[in-house]
Amino acid sequence: MSISTPSLLTGFLRKNGKWGFRNYILILPLHNALNQLAEEVRVSHPAQTVITSVAHDWSGEIDSDWDRIHRVFSGFAVNPNVGATIVIGVGSAVEEEIVQAARAKREMPIAYLTLKDSGGFDNLRKLVAESVSEVFPLVTSIKRESAPWSAIVLGLECGGSDAYSGITANPALGVASDKFVELGGTSILAETMEILGAEHLLAARAKTPEVGQAIIDVVARYERSITYEGIDIRGAQPSRGNIEGGLTTLEEKSLGAAKKAGNAPFTGVLDYAYVPTEPGLYFMDTPGHDIEQLTGFAAADVNITVFTTGRGTPTGSAVIPTIKAATNTEMAIALPDLIDLNAGTIADGTETLAEVGERIFAEIVDVANGKLTAAERGGHREFNLSRLYGSTQ
Amino acid sequence: MITGYANNSRGVGIRSLQLILPSVVCSTHLSKKVAEEVGAITFSHQHGCGIIGPDVAGVNEFFVALAGHPNVQSTLVLGLGCETIQGNELTDSIAVKFPQTRYVVIQESAGMAGALELSVAAARQLHVKSPQAPLDHLVIGVEGNPEARFLDGFGDLVTKAGHSLVIANDFKEPSRNFAKLVREKAHVIASFPDGNQPPTGLPLIPVVTIANAQSLLHQALIDDFDCVSGTSPEQLLEKLFVVANGEASKAERNKIGNIVVPRMVRSV
Numbered sequence: 001m002s003i004s005t006p007s008l009l010t011g012f013l014r015k016n017g018k019w020g021f022r023n024y025i026l027i028l029p030l031h032n033a034l035n036q037l038a039e040e041v042r043v044s045h046p047a048q049t050v051i052t053s054v055a056h057d058w059s060g061e062i063d064s065d066w067d068r069i070h071r072v073f074s075g076f077a078v079n080p081n082v083g084a085t086i087v088i089g090v091g092s093a094v095e096e097e098i099v100q101a102a103r104a105k106r107e108m109p110i111a112y113l114t115l116k117d118s119g120g121f122d123n124l125r126k127l128v129a130e131s132v133s134e135v136f137p138l139v140t141s142i143k144r145e146s147a148p149w150s151a152i153v154l155g156l157e158c159g160g161s162d163a164y165s166g167i168t169a170n171p172a173l174g175v176a177s178d179k180f181v182e183l184g185g186t187s188i189l190a191e192t193m194e195i196l197g198a199e200h201l202l203a204a205r206a207k208t209p210e211v212g213q214a215i216i217d218v219v220a221r222y223e224r225s226i227t228y229e230g231i232d233i234r235g236a237q238p239s240r241g242n243i244e245g246g247l248t249t250l251e252e253k254s255l256g257a258a259k260k261a262g263n264a265p266f267t268g269v270l271d272y273a274y275v276p277t278e279p280g281l282y283f284m285d286t287p288g289h290d291i292e293q294l295t296g297f298a299a300a301d302v303n304i305t306v307f308t309t310g311r312g313t314p315t316g317s318a319v320i321p322t323i324k325a326a327t328n329t330e331m332a333i334a335l336p337d338l339i340d341l342n343a344g345t346i347a348d349g350t351e352t353l354a355e356v357g358e359r360i361f362a363e364i365v366d367v368a369n370g371k372l373t374a375a376e377r378g379g380h381r382e383f384n385l386s387r388l389y390g391s392t393q
Numbered sequence: 394m395i396t397g398y399a400n401n402s403r404g405v406g407i408r409s410l411q412l413i414l415p416s417v418v419c420s421t422h423l424s425k426k427v428a429e430e431v432g433a434i435t436f437s438h439q440h441g442c443g444i445i446g447p448d449v450a451g452v453n454e455f456f457v458a459l460a461g462h463p464n465v466q467s468t469l470v471l472g473l474g475c476e477t478i479q480g481n482e483l484t485d486s487i488a489v490k491f492p493q494t495r496y497v498v499i500q501e502s503a504g505m506a507g508a509l510e511l512s513v514a515a516a517r518q519l520h521v522k523s524p525q526a527p528l529d530h531l532v533i534g535v536e537g538n539p540e541a542r543f544l545d546g547f548g549d550l551v552t553k554a555g556h557s558l559v560i561a562n563d564f565k566e567p568s569r570n571f572a573k574l575v576r577e578k579a580h581v582i583a584s585f586p587d588g589n590q591p592p593t594g595l596p597l598i599p600v601v602t603i604a605n606a607q608s609l610l611h612q613a614l615i616d617d618f619d620c621v622s623g624t625s626p627e628q629l630l631e632k633l634f635v636v637a638n639g640e641a642s643k644a645e646r647n648k649i650g651n652i653v654v655p656r657m658v659r660s661v
Contacts, residue, residue: 032568033593035437036648055437057653059566059590090591091610115591116609120616121647160475193661226661231446233661239442241475289443289660291418311475312500315419337504378505380422384439388659 019151075299083139091116152185155305162245162310166256169308174262175357197251316375417441467493474500534579594644
């Protein structure tokens with residue numbers, strides 16, 4: 001595929017020049033006491049599929065994770081797949097800071113409604129529902145238009161890996177990732193634990209020596225942060241599910257996981273939930289925890305994700321369509337409503353790596369254009385505020 | 394006189410709840426669907442996988458404490474299959490003490506539709522409303538920081554009536570203090586939120602909330618509190634008895650608040 005190939009993509013062009021492949025109204029609670037209220041408003045609206053919401057544990061506490069919490073909430077609120085956001089809070093200076101940061105990041109409708117101003121849960125529920133109705137015609141009037149390949153900000157994820165991951169779905173996703181990068185798109189590899197042992201191979205593909213060193217440093221920092229807790233990461237990983245899936249060591253898991261990023265050169269390294277500034281392939285420092293990674297992607301303007309899985313997992317994001325690629329045919333058949341695409345055919349000998357790579361590329365385009373993923377059909381909206389609890393990053 | 398429910402070997406509780414316990418974030422969505430379908434309680438959380446060090450035992454023990462709470466009648470554990478906290482082992486450690494426990498695992502249930510069907514059937518089979526029974530000894534959790542003089546008077550009153558108090562005020566946020574009261578098996582909670590915190594409950598233990606008269610936030614939300622400050626110890630105890638006897642507290646009625654699982658170490 002050459003760069004001159006006309007884009008088959010359509011999306012929603014935002015005022016900041018970013019593209020969305022979904023067009024949600026997001027209800028974002030900033031206190032766990034408001035989780036239920038956010039969900040009640042979402043499910044009570046007649047056009048439920050346009051509205052999304054999340055739930056989390058945070059109740060406004062400020063600690064050493066504040067920067068991270070602030071970055072995730074404000075970034076999540078303005079993900080390009082969101083057309084308007086209704087932030088609901090208790091009514092505090094801390095919440096206002098998050099809302100202001102979100103407004104500074106992107107020009108879009110962002111309402112902020114609070115318990116304090118509304119005088120109670122019942123009235124707030126009513127006000128949030130009214131706010132949804134108010135913004136609804138505006139958001140739904142935004143139409144899809146033809147989008148350039150650079151619109152793609154692809155998140156690469158794996159979870160529930162098995163011995164097939166590194167030879168089927170991950171390298172096939174790498175083929176698709178390489179194509180998007182070549183066409184001017186952005187692709188982000190993440191999960192620092194899952195490149196531990198493979199970092200030297202990735203660093204060798206860095207565009208500059210500084211980027212190469214940053215990849216090495218981020219892995220070293222991660223290992224320090226875990227040993228700081230007095231824990232040998234190699235004793236906890238691979239996980240029991242990975243071992244049952246046939247993986248023997250963390251290094252083996254890492255070598256397979258890194259294949260998701262194909263062979264393109266690395267343009268840069270991002271801290272957790274930081275937005276890439278130019279197209280290219282990036283590495284983002286995230287936990288391997290599926291949902292912490294997905295939430296970090298969402299806060300970093302990722303607009304589509306492919307999630308390879310060997311054991312099968314149902315989870316998805318409230319704002320990013322998440323395509324599940326099975327690493328083996330047996331699981332793809334056993335858990336049909338979790339899986340969008342089977343890459344196990346490579347091990348079966350019925351398809352080549354390049355063919356499955358093409359299929360993943362086409363699926364990404366289809367999903368970007370509006371095809372629903374298994375996780376979206378299932379209503380999955382998992383969300384997690386990633387915390388460090390005082391460990392050194 | 395409090396009439397509760399004889400929740401099998403968990404003892405007498407003031408509710409007879411079925412707990413749908415997701416052993417990992419990946420099964421929380423399914424748990425919610427099952428709980429809605431059968432009228433059980435559940436909660437969303439982000440734990441169970443990618444945890445290391447003290448959190449592995451800590452999260453596991455907290456899950457066991459939830460399942461063993463006296464307000465619970467039975468527990469359905471829902472797992473994904475490949476997570477750090479192995480649902481079958483968690484289920485076994487609960488079932489040793491409480492046989493009214495079942496386990497469904499998504500990866501062995503032909504997918505989400507299959508898992509939903511199996512879970513709903515298992516939950517219905519497990520659910521037997523416990524018989525009513527007198528509760529002679531009520532364990533009252535006190536969350537937050539009421540005035541010392543009030544607490545002294547309230548403590549005396551509770552002890553004289555043959556009940557007991559457990560206090561949790563390590564954090565400013567009620568939802569973080571509730572974990573201790575779960576472990577201490579409080580039947581009911583009197584919560585005195587910090588002036589910057591809204592009234593909050595949790596799905597497992599009915600929470601009676603008391604507003605702080607000095608707080609502008611609490612004044613604005615006064616209708617969402619059960620009591621205002623200035624309530625006497627006698628009036629508060631009376632309210633707790635009424636809730637213990639079955640009346641829903643405001644947080645319970647409005648379904649405000651979640652169960653927050655304590656964590657110590659970052660995810661890997």
